[in-house]
Amino acid sequence: MSYLTLSITLVFVLIPLVLSKTLNLGLEKDTIIATVRSIIQLLAVGYVLQYVFDAEHFIFITLMILLMIGAATQNARRKGASIKGITWKLIVTFIFIEVLTQGILLGLNITPPTAQYIIPISGMVIGNSMVLGILFLNRFTSEIETHQDETELILSLGGTPKQAIHNQLIASIKASTIPTIESQKTIGLVQLPGMMSGQIIAGADPVQAVQFQLLILFLLLTTAVVTSIMLGFLSYPTLFNERMQFLKLKDGES
Amino acid sequence: MDTTTKPAVEFRNVNYSADELHILKNITGTFPEGKITTLVGPSGAGKSTLFKLCNGLRSPQSGDILIKNKSINDYDPVELRRNVGIALQSATMIKGSVLENLELPLALQSKSIDHDFAEELLHDVGLQGDFLHRNAKDLSGGQRQKLSIARTLVNRPKILLLDEITSSLDRVSQHDIEELIEKINEKYGTTMIWITHNLKQALDIGHYTWVMMNGEVIETGESSILHSPKNERVQQFVKGELE
Numbered sequence: 177m178s179y180l181t182l183s184i185t186l187v188f189v190l191i192p193l194v195l196s197k198t199l200n201l202g203l204e205k206d207t208i209i210a211t212v213r214s215i216i217q218l219l220a221v222g223y224v225l226q227y228v229f230d231a232e233h234f235i236f237i238t239l240m241i242l243l244m245i246g247a248a249t250q251n252a253r254r255k256g257a258s259i260k261g262i263t264w265k266l267i268v269t270f271i272f273i274e275v276l277t278q279g280i281l282l283g284l285n286i287t288p289p290t291a292q293y294i295i296p297i298s299g300m301v302i303g304n305s306m307v308l309g310i311l312f313l314n315r316f317t318s319e320i321e322t323h324q325d326e327t328e329l330i331l332s333l334g335g336t337p338k339q340a341i342h343n344q345l346i347a348s349i350k351a352s353t354i355p356t357i358e359s360q361k362t363i364g365l366v367q368l369p370g371m372m373s374g375q376i377i378a379g380a381d382p383v384q385a386v387q388f389q390l391l392i393l394f395l396l397l398t399t400a401v402v403t404s405i406m407l408g409f410l411s412y413p414t415l416f417n418e419r420m421q422f423l424k425l426k427d428g429e430s
Numbered sequence: 431m432d433t434t435t436k437p438a439v440e441f442r443n444v445n446y447s448a449d450e451l452h453i454l455k456n457i458t459g460t461f462p463e464g465k466i467t468t469l470v471g472p473s474g475a476g477k478s479t480l481f482k483l484c485n486g487l488r489s490p491q492s493g494d495i496l497i498k499n500k501s502i503n504d505y506d507p508v509e510l511r512r513n514v515g516i517a518l519q520s521a522t523m524i525k526g527s528v529l530e531n532l533e534l535p536l537a538l539q540s541k542s543i544d545h546d547f548a549e550e551l552l553h554d555v556g557l558q559g560d561f562l563h564r565n566a567k568d569l570s571g572g573q574r575q576k577l578s579i580a581r582t583l584v585n586r587p588k589i590l591l592l593d594e595i596t597s598s599l600d601r602v603s604q605h606d607i608e609e610l611i612e613k614i615n616e617k618y619g620t621t622m623i624w625i626t627h628n629l630k631q632a633l634d635i636g637h638y639t640w641v642m643m644n645g646e647v648i649e650t651g652e653s654s655i656l657h658s659p660k661n662e663r664v665q666q667f668v669k670g671e672l673e
Contacts, residue, residue, distance in 0.1 A: 325522040332485055334512040334585060335538040343524075419489055420507040 186211075229291045237291050241298050245270045248306035256313035256407075258425035260414040266309055269406045273305045274298055276402065277395050286391065297395070300371070304356075304396050308403040311352035316408065319344035320415065320425060327422050337416040345412055349404040356400040360393055369393070435462035437496070438589050438621035439484055444493035446479060453479050454490070455645040461589075461638075463498075466615050466622040468636035468653065470629060472672050475642040477625045478519070481591045484623070485516045497589070515587030519594040519625075521578035523566040528552075528577060531566045535584040543584065551580040554613070556606040571598040579607070583614070590614065592624040596631070604628075608635050629656055629668060641667065 189211050196203040228236040249266045256262035278294065280286070287293040320327070323344050330340040363369060371392060375385035415423055437460035446454040454476045461467045469477045482488040483495060486507050495502040497514060512535075523531050532551060533543040549559040555576040561569075569577060575595055582590065592611070596604040612635060614620050626632055632639050636653045641664050648661050659665050666672045 325520055326524060328487060329518075329522045329524070330534070330538065332487055332511055332516045332518075333535045333538060333581070334508045336508065339538055419486060419503075421487060421489065 225291075225295065228295065232291055237294055240291075240295050241274060241302075244299055244302045245274070248302050248309075252306050252309040252313065255310045256317065256411070258317055259313070259411050262313070262411070265407060265410040268410065269309065269403055270302055270305055272406060273301060273399055273402055277301050277398065281395075296371075297392070300392055301395055301399050304399045305403045308352055308356070308400050309407055311355070312348055312404045312407050313411075315351045316344065316348040316411065317425060319348050324422070331420060331422060337413065337420055337422075340422065341412045341415065345408045349401075349408055352404045353400045356396060360397070363393065435465060436499075437461060438463035438498060439623070440496040440499075441480075442494045442496070444483065444490045444495060446476075446483060446488065446490045448479075448488075453645050454483070457493070457647055459640060459647055459650050461621060461623050463621050464615070464619045465637040466611065466624060466635055467638040467640060468632035469623060469625045469640050469642060470627070470632050470656070470667075471640075471642035471648075472667060474644070476645040477642055478593055480642070481516055481518075481593055481623070481625065484589070484591055485514050486510045487516075512585045513587055514589045514591065515582040515585055516591040517575075517578045517582045517593065517595050519597065521571070521574040521595075523569075523574060523577070526566060527562065528557075528564050528566050528569070529562045531577060532562075532581055532584065534581060551583055552577075554583070554610060555580045556603060556610070572600065572603050575599060576603070576607070579610070586618070587620065589621045589623070592622065594625050594627065597627060604631075611635060632656060643667070643672075 189207065192207055193204055195201070196207065224240070228240055245267060248270055249263060252266050253263050256266070259265070278298065281297065282289050282294075287297065320341070326343070327340045331337070369389050369392070372385045372389035375388065376382050415425075417423060439461040441457045441459050444454055444457040445452070457480065469480070471477060479488065483490055484497070484502075486502060486505070489503075497505065497510065502510065524534060529543070529548060530537075532548050536543050545562075548562060552559055552561055557573060557576050557580070561573070561577075566574070566577065575598055579592070579595055596607050599607065608631060611622055611624065615622050624631075624636065633653050633656055638651065639653045639656060640647055641649045641656075641659070641661075643663055649655055649659055649664050656668055659668055663672065
């Protein structure tokens with residue numbers, strides 16, 4: 177696609193702008209900011225990726241992954257700001273997910289150890305893990321606040337912190353992972369995944385595109401479940417002190 | 431306060447604050463072993479907070495609490511809470527049946543409840559045995575309160591803290607619970623500490639009483655002190671002039 181053709185696609189930005197203006201929706205400013213940011217960010221990433229792919233150096237690949245983890249942490253931590261030490265818990269989770277998935281992919285020779293494979297797959301894994309982290313933290317903090325009485329009841333009867341928070345933890349893990357599992361049930365019927373569509377448009381063999389998409393879907397299942405469970409089990413102990421007393425959540429966006 | 435009976439719970443210069451509020455101010459005093467002590471006072475006096483300190487759900491910033499002459503800090507929290515039972519005014523239930531709620535203290539120890547024991551407990555608090563399989567969410571406020579007491583009794587606590595457990599009950603149910611409190615106290619020698627707004631209950635059932643106001647203990651002694659309190663504010667409270 178040429179830059180001229182790309183510029184014509186801006187008509188898809190004009191449509192919401194005109195509608196917003198006509199109906200006084202007030203979305204013009206945010207739409208323009210989002211458009212400009214996406215153009216700059218994606219073009220910058222495109223050039224950076226081109227350089228990293230050409231250089232094919234371990235350091236650059238690592239730096240790219242660290243950058244993704246940093247950005248994902250920055251984005252997700254706001255939803256768990258009321259949980260003590262959430263930044264480190266997110267970093268540890270994202271690193272673990274990355275090491276686990278790439279360890280399996282590279283260790284079993286499923287994908288080649290090149291930047292062209294490692295970076296896009298890492299992006300999808302960390303991005304999905306970030307979304308799952310946000311979903312989990314959102315639900316978990318809300319469950320904790322709603323069920324404070326139940327938590328204290330179990331503690332008062334001689335239950336441990338793990339027993340006292342068990343129901344809220346399980347409900348949050350389930351609620352955050354269900355969308356991933358459910359969307360996979362209808363994939364291919366309702367929607368064609370973005371990566372697969374992109375490959376097909378770029379001229380790849382549809383069957384091969386499907387094979388890669390399946391690989392990603394399976395990866396995302398692991399990512400979803402492991403992220404929620406790990407964040408949950410890293411987070412709940414900080415809700416209690418050494419005397420097994422339930423601590424109030426810090427004030428923060430939740 | 432009684433000097434001949436051993437204290438089951440002793441407060442020594444206890445202070446507790448939360449959210450920059452000084453809730454309990456220099457509390458000192460004892461709750462005699464095997465006796466019923468009522469805790470009376472206007473709302474916001476710090477009575478429920480004092481209970482949470484006894485059960486180890488909160489810790490004081492200064493001072494010490496002794497349970498059976500041993501500092502509360504020297505107890506394992508789980509052991510402490512099984513021995514110092516608490517039935518709260520909120521009578522919180524977990525999702526599930528009456529049986530599941532009754533079994534909760536044992537389920538937390540990976541044990542199950544004997545069916546006859548469960549029925550006996552329900553009978554003791556004035557609930558029918560056929561309640562066992564009802565959904566706890568369908569119970570009335572009074573029935574939940576009774577179930578909450580029965581659930582606390584499952585651990586057979588040595589000290590029982592009862593937080594306004596009769597406030598949502600009708601007169602007949604209140605009488606049932608008053609009888610139950612006396613029965614448990616006599617049968618098992620359980621030390622009872624009971625927060626109540628009903629001064630008649632304090633006089634009729636309680637052996638001793640603590641009067642608390644604004645986080646302070648104002649008067650303590652045998653329940654009969656409520657007939658002729660020395661403190662002017664307590665006199666006003668007893669006359670119903672303070673809420």
